[in-house]
Amino acid sequence: MIEMKDISKVYENGVVALDHINVSIDKGEFVFIVGASGAGKSTFIRLLFREVLPSSGALIVNGQDVVNMEHGDVPYLRRGLGVIFQDFRLLPDKTVFENVAFAMQVIEAPRRRIQHSVNSVLDIVGLREKYSCFPSQLSGGEQQRVAIARAIVNSPALVIADEPTGNLDPDTSWEIMDIFKKINGGGTTIVMATHDKEIVDIMKKRVIAIEDGHIVRDEAQGAYGYEN
Amino acid sequence: MKIRTSEYIITEVFHSLKRNSWMAFASVGTVAVSLFVFGMFLIIVMNMNRMAVSLESQVEISVYLEDRLTDSEIKAIDKKINEMNGVNSVTFTDKIKALDIFKERLGDQKFLLDAIEGENPLPNSFTVKVVNPSLVKTTAIAINDFEGVETVKYGQDVVEHLFDITRLIRLFGIVLMILLAGATLFIISNTIRLTVFARRTEVAIMKYVGATDWFIRWPFMLEGIVLGAMGGTVAFIALRIAYNMIVAKIYDTIAFFPLIPTYPFMTYISIIIVCCGIVIGAVGSVISLKRFLKA
Numbered sequence: 001m002i003e004m005k006d007i008s009k010v011y012e013n014g015v016v017a018l019d020h021i022n023v024s025i026d027k028g029e030f031v032f033i034v035g036a037s038g039a040g041k042s043t044f045i046r047l048l049f050r051e052v053l054p055s056s057g058a059l060i061v062n063g064q065d066v067v068n069m070e071h072g073d074v075p076y077l078r079r080g081l082g083v084i085f086q087d088f089r090l091l092p093d094k095t096v097f098e099n100v101a102f103a104m105q106v107i108e109a110p111r112r113r114i115q116h117s118v119n120s121v122l123d124i125v126g127l128r129e130k131y132s133c134f135p136s137q138l139s140g141g142e143q144q145r146v147a148i149a150r151a152i153v154n155s156p157a158l159v160i161a162d163e164p165t166g167n168l169d170p171d172t173s174w175e176i177m178d179i180f181k182k183i184n185g186g187g188t189t190i191v192m193a194t195h196d197k198e199i200v201d202i203m204k205k206r207v208i209a210i211e212d213g214h215i216v217r218d219e220a221q222g223a224y225g226y227e228n
Numbered sequence: 229m230k231i232r233t234s235e236y237i238i239t240e241v242f243h244s245l246k247r248n249s250w251m252a253f254a255s256v257g258t259v260a261v262s263l264f265v266f267g268m269f270l271i272i273v274m275n276m277n278r279m280a281v282s283l284e285s286q287v288e289i290s291v292y293l294e295d296r297l298t299d300s301e302i303k304a305i306d307k308k309i310n311e312m313n314g315v316n317s318v319t320f321t322d323k324i325k326a327l328d329i330f331k332e333r334l335g336d337q338k339f340l341l342d343a344i345e346g347e348n349p350l351p352n353s354f355t356v357k358v359v360n361p362s363l364v365k366t367t368a369i370a371i372n373d374f375e376g377v378e379t380v381k382y383g384q385d386v387v388e389h390l391f392d393i394t395r396l397i398r399l400f401g402i403v404l405m406i407l408l409a410g411a412t413l414f415i416i417s418n419t420i421r422l423t424v425f426a427r428r429t430e431v432a433i434m435k436y437v438g439a440t441d442w443f444i445r446w447p448f449m450l451e452g453i454v455l456g457a458m459g460g461t462v463a464f465i466a467l468r469i470a471y472n473m474i475v476a477k478i479y480d481t482i483a484f485f486p487l488i489p490t491y492p493f494m495t496y497i498s499i500i501i502v503c504c505g506i507v508i509g510a511v512g513s514v515i516s517l518k519r520f521l522k523a
């Protein structure tokens with residue numbers, strides 16, 4: 001699903017965010033990316049959906065060559081991915097339903113399929129009743145569930161999340177993780193950057209630890225490994 | 229494009245204009261003012277151009293004949309000139325009539341002619357008009373070589389000056405209009421940049437979920453087109469009112485001033501102005517989106 005070979009990322013200001021990284025992630029895996037602040041987790045995540053380009057190395061995501069891709073092909077890479085952020089990134093003047101449907105409208109899906117798919121993902125995240133609410137009328141956890149619904153509505157093979165529980169309290173965070181487990185149970189690959197020790201330790205999934213742009217640990221059923 | 233996508237785009241444009249109605253109002257105003265100035269220049273330049281052309285077409289060639297010619301020889305020359313390419317009309321003035329005209333012009337100073345004691349010093353002549361002012365010079369030179377023609381006059385200086393002036397007016401007008409179009413484009417693209425900036429989260433999300441550049445561009449472009457067309461409409465209504473007022477004023481004072489009549493001239497101007505608004509709106513929005521679509 002993800003094949004990273006000798007990837008480095010040096011930002012314009014000379015900061016080396018990732019330094020010769022090699023990672024291989026298979027279909028259906030659930031992977032945590034952990035590390036201190038500034039270690040390079042977000043950079044790792046952003047490479048996957050080509051928000052940033054690597055300075056060197058090769059990267060295959062979902063069968064597509066991310067590095068040598070034409071600008072016009074980037075939307076098609078992203079249609080196979082679901083992206084989730086710490087700050088939800090919902091459109092404040094659209095309802096829950098519209099926010100989720102938006103992801104299908106932009107890929108020109110038929111209206112009947114939009115109706116059907118949006119309802120079924122709102123069921124998965126447990127927000128079917130709140131379809132007509134605006135984001136400002138929802139709690140943080142509910143907003144993140146809308147963002148997840150939007151990320152999965154086009155049935156992506158890979159879901160990428162950058163600290164999705166970063167703004168949420170522990171109970172709400174677990175609600176989010178339960179949804180992720182459900183999605184992963186359906187065969188979707190999940191890559192999630194996080195600072196949340198408790199979640200990583202309890203979930204017992206693959207853990208990739210990054211320090212100063214290097215992978216220092218990659219364990220199949222790992223633990224967070226740092227003191228919070 | 230799919231029908232549901234057109235529906236989506238139209239709803240987006242409608243919502244955006246409603247949401248940013250003050251900004252929309254401001255851009256329509258700016259576009260209207262710029263296009264009004266642009267249109268005014270267009271009207272002035274076209275009128276000056278027409279004036280120059282009408283002056284040019286009034287330039288005539290005077291052909292003075294030798295005194296010894298017989299009536300039939302004069303008729304032959306008349307026929308020969310008439311058969312030349314581009315000659316519009318040939319009028320004959322015999323020497324007696326020429327003297328009468330001359331006397332009339334002298335008015336109170338007619339006595340000056342007493343000195344020549346009944347002798348008529350003026351020649352027989354033709355007045356030749358050509359269809360196109362650019363033919364004046366070549367036609368005059370050709371006639372000068374005819375047997376029996378004494379001299380030919382056509383006001384070389386006037387013709388050449390007129391050509392210089394019209395060329396200058398056209399050039400000046402074109403340069404000015406390009407500059408104005410550029411300025412309008414700049415203003416529009418800045419206004420739309422504000423709209424895009426206000427909606428940058430939306431643009432970013434569209435990109436995350438896999439929207440193509442054209443899908444993102446369409447609503448903004450249509451918005452630019454709507455704003456540009458509305459600005460153009462306001463501008464041409466103002467231009468029409470202004471031009472009608474100017475035409476009325478000028479007819480009151482100088483009745484024969486050759487202004488271009490309102491119809492169909494102003495219809496063409498309206499079409500040009502609205503099209504300019506549409507093109508500027510579309511191009512302006514594409515320019516302002518460029519930065520947001522790069523990554």
Ligand SMILES: Nc1ncnc2c1ncn2[C@@H]1O[C@H](COP(=O)(O)OP(=O)(O)OP(=O)(O)O)[C@@H](O)[C@H]1O
Pocket residue numbers: 011012013015016017035036037038039040041042043044
């Ligand atoms: N756009 C950018 N331009 C320049 N430097 C950047 C940019 N983004 C990140 N960096 C730098 O790259 C390094 C890695 O940043 P990154 O955001 O990947 O870290 P992170 O592990 O996600 O940190 P955090 O846990 O705080 O989110 C940092 O030193 C950061 O300052």
Ligand SMILES: [Mg+2]
Pocket residue numbers: 041042043162
């Ligand atoms: Mg980060």
